[in-house]
Amino acid sequence: MPAMTMTEKILGRHAGRDSVQPGDNIWVDADILMTHDVCGPGTIGVFHQHFGKNAKVWDREKVVIIPDHYIFTADAMANRNVDTLRKFVAEQNIKYFYDVGTPRYKGVCHIALPEEGHTRPGEVLFGTDSHTCTAGAFGEFATGIGNTDAGFVMGTGKLWVKVPPTMRFVFHGNLPPYLMAKDLILAVIGDIGCDGATYKAMEFDGDGVYALNIEERMTLCNMVIEAGGKNGVIAPDQVTLDYVNARNASGKKYDVVTTDQGATFCYERVYDVTKLEPVxxxxxxxxxxxxxxxxxxxxxxxxxxxxxxxxxxxxxxxxxxxxxxxxxxxxxxxxxxxxxxxxxxxxxxxxxxxxxxxxxxxxxxxxxxxxxxxxxxxxxxxxxxxxxxxxxxxxxxxxxxxxxxxxxxxxxxxxxxxxxxxxxxxxxxxxxxxx
Amino acid sequence: MQSTITGKAYVLGDNIDTDQIIPAQYLTFNPAVPEEYQMFGKFALSSVPASQAGLPKGHVPFHTKDEFVSDYRIIVGGKNFGCGSSREHAPIALDAAGIEAVVAEFYARIFFRNAVNGGYLVPFESVNRLCDRICTGDDVKIDVENNLLHNLTTGEQWQLKPLGEVAPIIDAGGVFPYAKKVGMLKV
Structure with missing residues (x-):
């Protein structure tokens, strides 16, 4: 088997294939589908339109609904959209719903997902929000999709994905006290441009990355979409596993997937973080x-x-x-x-x-x-x-x-x-x- | 897919992100409700800065006679068209405004997927940078089969890239009909 990057391996496994290559179009199984109040109503509309009024989601424990965008507003349409989510959750008996005005309310979905234990290494996460890529910090494939794709996943648990080539960014050194992960990712985006990673995976590696706490790693992965990246990813270490194991919803089993030695990267860049300035x-x-x-x-x-x-x-x-x-x-x-x-x-x-x-x-x-x-x-x-x-x-x-x-x-x-x-x-x- | 797409071109620059295509304040409309779908057409491109709206001159309104539907049928853009958020409201807004095709140098990934999988419009990629060569208001004709764009106003002709692997999905009308066709979906 040829050496593969962790993005290729995760996607391949979710398509039941031992080996995939960048450019392959494959149908992958989703582990989690996340949606929120802005894209949820449209997604639900697509789901009912194509699967029928009485259709059921493919797995009521794998659809996670997190209202977070337009919450504390008097806007009647915005509030109506949260009602649309509530009705759907009741009709589908969705297990993980973090409703406004209840003790379960969380806030921003990309931070709520890991806090509530819905991010695990080796998994495939789709979300109706471009910053879904944040969860790559937990060693999984996570990417943003639209309502139609999400409606499709809701009904089938599957989606076609084009396997992206991987760009590798290596950080060396400990961050000085005046720098944060935000400076690193803004430096990267400045270097490659806001289309520099279009259709590509961005993998982060090096002692400089593993010196960061989990929240800072999330910041790195969060902004790969600002370079056009399909996903950002960091291989799990003990810091990742400790965080995931402490929160893992339902104690679900997962596989740690890492990049093979000798895997092919389409781009590689090394940074010495001690030499950077605030960006x-x-x-x-x-x-x-x-x-x-x-x-x-x-x-x-x-x-x-x-x-x-x-x-x-x-x-x-x-x-x-x-x-x-x-x-x-x-x-x-x-x-x-x-x-x-x-x-x-x-x-x-x-x-x-x-x-x-x-x-x-x-x-x-x-x-x-x-x-x-x-x-x-x-x-x-x-x-x-x-x-x-x-x-x-x-x-x-x-x-x-x-x-x-x-x-x-x-x-x-x-x-x-x-x-x-x-x-x-x-x-x-x-x-x-x-x- | 129709064999030709004809109409007036509306020209934009690089990095037209989804906030410019449909500003976030209008995302409270639900595209699954038909009366609300048309509202996205009304507010399409409403956050493009005036100087960049309708190149090369700018300051060209996207809507003229009708407040919901534009007179333009084809958008010509530069690099990274549709970057930013994953909101499917972006291709929906262009579709609701009457846009049938976008011709850009290349697209942000999620906008491209949404346009194709939702079957809203055809996202063509041009071989040359056309947003500097076509003027807002030019009459253009896209010859789909031969991957050509004819500028009927100037008589020029430009090569488009083949739609390639997404052509069958566009032909089918989106990911649902496509998945049914290839046996991935049985409903």
Whole structure:
């Protein structure tokens, strides 16, 4: 058997094949299908249209439904969409539904999935959201799909997939205190462009990756879609397995899959992380890369810390380290990705003060767990850019209109850089204010 | 699939992402509800910055007479058309607005899949960069069988790449009819 990358091996196994090659079109079995309030109603429509009014999903324990996008809004249509999910869950007896207004409510699906034990090494995860690729951090094949594909999976448990060639990114060294995974992935996207990985898998490797905690690995994989990647993936180590085993829903068995020695990569690039500087993506594209040092002093109106990319405990710990005992100069919005993280902001202390207190004392506003203003949303969304203002954000996209107003300017950066900039009201280098 | 697709071209640049094609605030409409499907046509391309809307001049409205359906039938784009989110509302918005084909240098993966698997429009790839060579408002004709785009306004002719492995899915009208045809789906 020829040597294969882990993406090829996972896809091959899910198609019942010992060997596959990049370019092969294969039908694969899904382990989990995730959908949410924005794409769920359309997916359910496709499912009923093609399988019939009384059709049942292929496996009620493998369809995971996580409302997260437009939750805390008065928008009647948005609320109607969550009702559509509720009705479907009741009709199908879906086991894993994290409903709004209940103790099960979670928030952002990509963080909720691992927290609730739906991500496991070696599996195939499809989700109706482009950032589904986040779960590659757990050593699985995870990718975003549309409503039609999701409707198809819902009824059959299968989908056709073209096996992608794999690009390999190797990081060496320990991150200096002023850098985060966000800087690494923005550097990669800046290097290869926002179409540099189109139709390809992006595999991350090297001691620099394995020195990162699981949340930081999720940040790396989360943004592969910003380079056009089909999936991002990191082979599991003990850190991965400890996280997965502590949370694995129903204790499901899984196989650890790794890349074979001698597997073929279509591209390879090595980074020494100790030599990198804080990176920023200027408006209006995630690949419009600059070093923070090149744009420091640029005037800002707002700072935003949240989303699947930059709203995890590691992100808030980093931001709190800079904001503690200081005051923000511009409107600063803090949005924990999930309810578990929101609870963590209350319980975790930094020198005796909860992270929540650190943010509130600094003058930041804290929102409820959800996608919030990362993708704009209805006009009453917390933190949404309703005018042509400048915002520095820990989120993942800055195309025109992404966070609301189409003339707003969005700069993407790490939580450290965003916190440093919030203190000064201009783009600032975290190296100047680490405490 | 029809053998020719004819109509006026609307020209856009590189990296037209799904937020520009259909802004997130309109994702509250459910495409599975027919009355709401047409709303995506109304708001199609509404977040493209005015200077980039309808190249080469820009500032060309996508909708003229009808607020839901555009007069344009074919979109000509640059690189990485449809990048960004996985929202199927993007090809739906173009379909609802009356777009039958997009001709771009290449596509973001999920937009391409959604366009093909949902059967909304035909995503052609051009051999040359056409968004610098075709003007918004030009009358164009796509000869599907011969992979050619004729610019009827200028008399120029451009080569398109063969649809290749997705042609059978486009021919069938999407992934559901295709899967039935090849025996993957029995409903």
């Amino acid at each position: 920023i993506a200027k408006p209006h594209s995630p690949d419009n890369r600059a070093y923070v040092s090149e744009v420091r002093g640029t005037k800002l109106d707002r700072a935003y810390i949240g989303s699947c990319t930059g709203g995890k405990m590691t992100d808030f710990r980093a931001a709190a380290g800079i904001l503690k005992g200081r005051s923000v100069k511009i409107d600063t919005f803090v949005v924990p990705a999930t309810s578990e993280i929101a609870a963590g902001l209350k319980s975790e202390k930094l020198n005796g003060q909860s992270l929540e207190d650190v943010f509130l004392s600094a003058g930041a506003k804290i929102g409820q767990p959800s996608c919030a203003a990362c993708l704009g949303g209805p006009s009453d969304t917390f933190g949404r850019l309703n005018g042509p203002i400048s915002c520095i954000s820990t989120t993942n996209r800055n195309f025109p209109g992404r966070m609301g107003h189409k003339e707003a300017k969005v700069f993407l950066a790490s939580p450290l850089t965003v916190a440093a900039s919030a203190l000064t009201g201009v783009i600032a280098d975290p190296r100047d204010c680490l405490q």
